[in-house]
Structure formats: C-alpha cells, structure tokens
Amino acid sequence: MSAAMNELITSTANELAEKLSAKEVSSEEVTQAHLDRISEVDEQVHAFLHVNTEEALAVAREVDSIRAAGGDDAAALHPLAGVPIAIKDLIVTVGQPTTAGSRMLEGWMSPYDATVIKKIRAAKLPMLGKTNLDEFAMGSSTEHSAFGPTRNPWDLERIPGGSGGGSAAAVAAFEAPLALGTDTGGSIRQPGAVTGTVGVKPTYGAVSRYGAIAMASSLDQIGPVSRSVLDAALLQELVGGHDPFDSTSLTDSFDTLVSAARNGSVEGLRIGVVKELGGEGFQPGVEARFRDALEMLRGAGAEVVEVSCPNFRYALGAYYLIMPSEVSSNLAKFDGVRYGLRVLPKEGPLTIERVMGATRAAGFGEEAKRRIILGTYALSAGYYDAYYGSAQKVRTLIQRDFDAAFAKADVLISPTAPTTAFRLGEKLDDPLAMYLNDVATIPANLAGVPGLSLPGGLADEDGLPVGIQLLAPAREDARLYKVGAALESLLEAQWGGPLLSKAPVLGAAKTGEVN
Structure with missing residues (x-):
C-alpha cells in the first residue's frame, strides 16, 4: 500500500474533512481506499456483514461533483460530506440488509431508513456497509453473532468487545474512519476500550432511536465510534437532535459539542473518582493506566475528588432484570407469523x-434465548414485583447516586472495563463472567446520563488497550466532550501520537505502518 493511501485510511475523520474541503483529495479516492482496506483485511477481522460498494462510491462521486462545481451547493455541504462511515447492523437502512446479527432477520431489507441514516444521507457521507454485532445486541464480545465472531485488530485471537464489536473493529483496523453503534449497557464504550477507539453513549434521547431495532427500549442509545473525541463530537452533532418519530427524543439543542471538543480543558473542574468502579476484579494494568490519567488531570489543573455511589454495586443485577424483561417484550413480535423468519414444524398439526416454537428455536441463538427466558420469567404473574419492580426501584436509587455525585463533581471518571480484551471463547461457557465486563458502563444506561470512553494507554501485562470512561450529568454532553478532548490531548502528548498508531495492526510490527 502506498504512503499516500496509508494516509487516507489512517487519518481522522476531521483530517479527512479538511483535506476534502481543500480539494487535496477526492471523496472517491478516500472511499475507494477504505473499500480496498476492507477487501484486504476483513476476511481476518470480520467487522462487516455487508459491504455497500456501489452506493458508497456513487455518493462519493456526487460529493466530488458538487465541490468541483462550486457555488452555493458546495458551500452548503456538511463538514463531513464525503467522509466514509460504517453502520452497526442493528440500524435499518434502505438498500442494505439489516440482520441484527441474527438468523431471524437474515437477508431482510428494510423499507425505510432510521432517522440517523436519513441525516447521514442528507449530509452525503458514503456508507461503507453494515457491521457485525452480537445477536440483537445481546453480548459483550461479538461472539454471539449468528454470522461468526469479529476479531480484535490488536490481537486476532481476542474479542473486540460487544455488542458493537464490528463497528469498533472497523475503526481500529482502519476499515472506516467513523461508525455508528448502539449502547444498551456499554456496547459502544466497552468495545472502544478494548480496541483503542473512542466510543460515546449520548444522553438518553439526544439521538433518535427511530429505526434502531429495539433490544431494551429504556436503555438503548445510538452513538458515535471514532478515532478521536473531536470526530465523535462531529458525528453526534450530525445525527443528533429532536425527532418527532421518537417519543423519547429530547427537544434540547446539542449544537455546541464540536466547539467543546475543539476547546478541551479541565482547568478548575472537579473530577470525581467513583469509589465503587475499581479495586477487586479490575486488572492491575487497567488500574495503573487509570491512575496515570488521574495524575495528568491533576497536572492540568483539575481537582480530583473521590465520590461514592453505593447503589452502583446493585446496577449489574438490576440491569440483568430490566434489560431481559424488555428484550422479552421487544422480541415477541418475531413469532413466525408477523415478522422475520418462518419455520414450519416437521410433523404434527400446523x-x-x-410454528412459533419451531421459528424461535431455529431463529434465535443461545444468548438471545437465555435473555428472553429470563425476562419472561421476571415479568410473569407472581414474580413481576419481586424482580422487575424491585429492579426499577434500584434504578431510581442509582439515579439518585448520580445526582449526589454530580453535586460534588463536574464529571465522573472510571476505567471503562475491568480488563483488557480476553481471548475468543474464554468466557462463552460462563455467562456471568461475560456480564461482569459491563459493570462500569451499565450505571450510565440505567440513569440515562452520557458516557464517553477514550483510549487510556496499554496495560503492562499484555500490551492491550485500556479505556478511560467519563460520565457527565444528563444533557451535559458538551461538558463530556470538553473534558474528553483535554484528557485525550494529555494522553497523546505522553504517547507521541494517537494510540492506534502504536497498534500491531493485524500482526504488523509496532511501527504505525498499516499492512
């Protein structure tokens, strides 16, 4: 691969946008470079379930034509126009299959676009394709996809996180500069942590969920996956905003995110270390990089204080009652009669x-069935108050913990995940061990507050990426980007560049070269 082509796929989305605006490169060149990269490495990584070659190149050529013509149309182009993007295959998209990583929807073509896809089309970002995920977003490793696991570009024998491991792996492997994911209990942030990328869960309702296949409606949130905090801010500003098609959509304006990311600072801010999100169960290398980040923040003028959120210890249990209950309800429509796959029983009366039994047995994988059964039980007569009702009470206590913590600190900080990426297959036979990977990310979903994960360095034990999580009060996404950009700058100054430039990409030497 030529040096020029290397630069096209390793640049950030903002850098590409600037080059495109200055006509230093064309969108067709940038898009083709990423499609070539997908052809070269995705057989190993398996980040994509569908590659959208023809449409992506057509959009790229359209952007190039508009820029070449100049005038008002060129001036009106979105800053990200012509920058390619990948889409998690849970977000419905006209002209491309939307499978949710499940045999239940294999080959399904949506008749409508999600709201975020409409905005991407209007801004003319070439869509490279749809990325792999755990079935219906149920998992922490992207090993539960019906179409095979995705692999971590840092080490192909390790998981890329889940459920949105495909989007994170695509960005980390230089197959896409940007991606969209969904985060129900950490499915953008946890993959970001283990792949050395940036992942953001916006405030619940800040980005429309219309067109995202629902897993747990009160927890799901679409958000950006990127290589920099600024890139994430650019993408969230593009896809966010009020949507009348989503009854939970906020009417607030989130148009200061990019400005906040461009002016990152922690001077005079109080950074709250969550006492309950560390210690036992957290890998020593993860905690070491976390302590390094705290020292950098102190050195940059922040006041670091400890805060206690005592009910966070119950968050995992509450989540794994609320989430499967909503899963049970949301996936009930896939019954072999109304939606999705239909399998007829081999014998007996029709x-x-x-038909429902045969369809659901064939269409759902093991993890989906586990969560449906758990949720159905939690909602059943005689158990609703004891399980689902009690979990919702814990949810309220967690929200109050956040309120008390934010009275003492402007933002909260913790490791994003307790460990670095584990090996493929290592936890498949132990669902509880798998669920513990989300222990630090789940509280934000239960409370609806925004969370951001950014690369915190490499663990000493295995040389794999560690994630640092920042949390802000609801609707304060701009504050999250301001602090995130400041910490990113401090960390990159220490490393001498973006963490991904240090990655042994698909087995290459740690030189920053892309094979």
Whole structure:
C-alpha cells in the first residue's frame, strides 16, 4: 500500500474533512481506499456483514461533483460530506440488509431508513456497509453473532468487545474512519476500550432511536465510534437532535459539542473518582493506566475528588432484570407469523403455537434465548414485583447516586472495563463472567446520563488497550466532550501520537505502518 493511501485510511475523520474541503483529495479516492482496506483485511477481522460498494462510491462521486462545481451547493455541504462511515447492523437502512446479527432477520431489507441514516444521507457521507454485532445486541464480545465472531485488530485471537464489536473493529483496523453503534449497557464504550477507539453513549434521547431495532427500549442509545473525541463530537452533532418519530427524543439543542471538543480543558473542574468502579476484579494494568490519567488531570489543573455511589454495586443485577424483561417484550413480535423468519414444524398439526416454537428455536441463538427466558420469567404473574419492580426501584436509587455525585463533581471518571480484551471463547461457557465486563458502563444506561470512553494507554501485562470512561450529568454532553478532548490531548502528548498508531495492526510490527 502506498504512503499516500496509508494516509487516507489512517487519518481522522476531521483530517479527512479538511483535506476534502481543500480539494487535496477526492471523496472517491478516500472511499475507494477504505473499500480496498476492507477487501484486504476483513476476511481476518470480520467487522462487516455487508459491504455497500456501489452506493458508497456513487455518493462519493456526487460529493466530488458538487465541490468541483462550486457555488452555493458546495458551500452548503456538511463538514463531513464525503467522509466514509460504517453502520452497526442493528440500524435499518434502505438498500442494505439489516440482520441484527441474527438468523431471524437474515437477508431482510428494510423499507425505510432510521432517522440517523436519513441525516447521514442528507449530509452525503458514503456508507461503507453494515457491521457485525452480537445477536440483537445481546453480548459483550461479538461472539454471539449468528454470522461468526469479529476479531480484535490488536490481537486476532481476542474479542473486540460487544455488542458493537464490528463497528469498533472497523475503526481500529482502519476499515472506516467513523461508525455508528448502539449502547444498551456499554456496547459502544466497552468495545472502544478494548480496541483503542473512542466510543460515546449520548444522553438518553439526544439521538433518535427511530429505526434502531429495539433490544431494551429504556436503555438503548445510538452513538458515535471514532478515532478521536473531536470526530465523535462531529458525528453526534450530525445525527443528533429532536425527532418527532421518537417519543423519547429530547427537544434540547446539542449544537455546541464540536466547539467543546475543539476547546478541551479541565482547568478548575472537579473530577470525581467513583469509589465503587475499581479495586477487586479490575486488572492491575487497567488500574495503573487509570491512575496515570488521574495524575495528568491533576497536572492540568483539575481537582480530583473521590465520590461514592453505593447503589452502583446493585446496577449489574438490576440491569440483568430490566434489560431481559424488555428484550422479552421487544422480541415477541418475531413469532413466525408477523415478522422475520418462518419455520414450519416437521410433523404434527400446523398451529400458530407450533410454528412459533419451531421459528424461535431455529431463529434465535443461545444468548438471545437465555435473555428472553429470563425476562419472561421476571415479568410473569407472581414474580413481576419481586424482580422487575424491585429492579426499577434500584434504578431510581442509582439515579439518585448520580445526582449526589454530580453535586460534588463536574464529571465522573472510571476505567471503562475491568480488563483488557480476553481471548475468543474464554468466557462463552460462563455467562456471568461475560456480564461482569459491563459493570462500569451499565450505571450510565440505567440513569440515562452520557458516557464517553477514550483510549487510556496499554496495560503492562499484555500490551492491550485500556479505556478511560467519563460520565457527565444528563444533557451535559458538551461538558463530556470538553473534558474528553483535554484528557485525550494529555494522553497523546505522553504517547507521541494517537494510540492506534502504536497498534500491531493485524500482526504488523509496532511501527504505525498499516499492512
């Protein structure tokens, strides 16, 4: 691969946008470079379930034509026009299959676009394709996809996180400069942590969920995956905003995110270290990089204080009652009659019940079935108050913990995940161990507050990426980007550049070269 082509795929989205605006490169060149990269490495990484070659190049050529013509149309182009993007295959998209990583929807073509896709089309970002995920977003490793696991570009024998491991791996492997994911309990942030990328869960309702196949409606949130905090801010500003098609959509304006990211600072801010999100169960190398980040923040003028959120210790249990209960409800429509796959029983009478049983047995994988059964039980007569009702009470206590913590600190900080990426297959037979990977990310979803994960360095034990998580009060996404950009700058000054430039990409030497 030529040096020029290397630069096209390793640049940040903002850097590409500036080059495109200055006509130093064309969108067709940039898009083709990423499509070539996908052809070269995705057989190993398996980040994509569908590659959208023809449409992506057509959009790129359209952007180039508009820029070449100049005038008002060129001036009106979005700053990210012509910058390619990948889409998690949970977000419905006209002209491309949307499978949710499940046999239940294999080959399904949506008749409408999600709101975020409409905005991407209007801004003319070439969509490279749809990325792999755990089935219906249920998992922490992207090993539960019906179409095979995605692999971590840092080490192909390790997981890329989940459920949105495909989006994170695509960005980390230089197959896409930007991606969209969804975060229900950490499915943008946790993959970001283990792949050395940036992942953001916006405030609940800041980005429309219309067109995202629902897993747990009160927890799901679409958000950006990128290589820099500024890139994430650019993408969230593009896809965010009020949407009348989403009844939970906020009417607030989130148009200061890019400005906040461009003016990152922690001077005079109080950074709250969450006492309950560390210690036992957290890998020593993760905690070491976290302590390094705290020292950098102190050196940059922040006041670091400890805060206690005692009910966070119950967050995992509450989440794994609320989430499967909503899963049970949301996936009930895939019954072999109304939506998705239909499998007829091999023998016996052809009743709706038997068709439903045969369809769901064939269409859902093991993890999806586990969560449906758990949720159905939690919602059943006689158990609703004891399980689902009690979990919702814990959710309220967690929200109050956040309120008390934010009275003492402007933002909260913790490791994003307790460990670095584990090996493929290592935790498949132990669901509880798998669920513990989300222990630090789940509280934000239960409370609806925004969270950002950025690369915190490499663990001493294995040389794999560590994630640092920042949390802000609801609706204060700009504050999150301001602090995130400041910490990113401090960390990169120490490393001498972006963490991904240090990655042994697909087995290459740690030289920053892309094979």
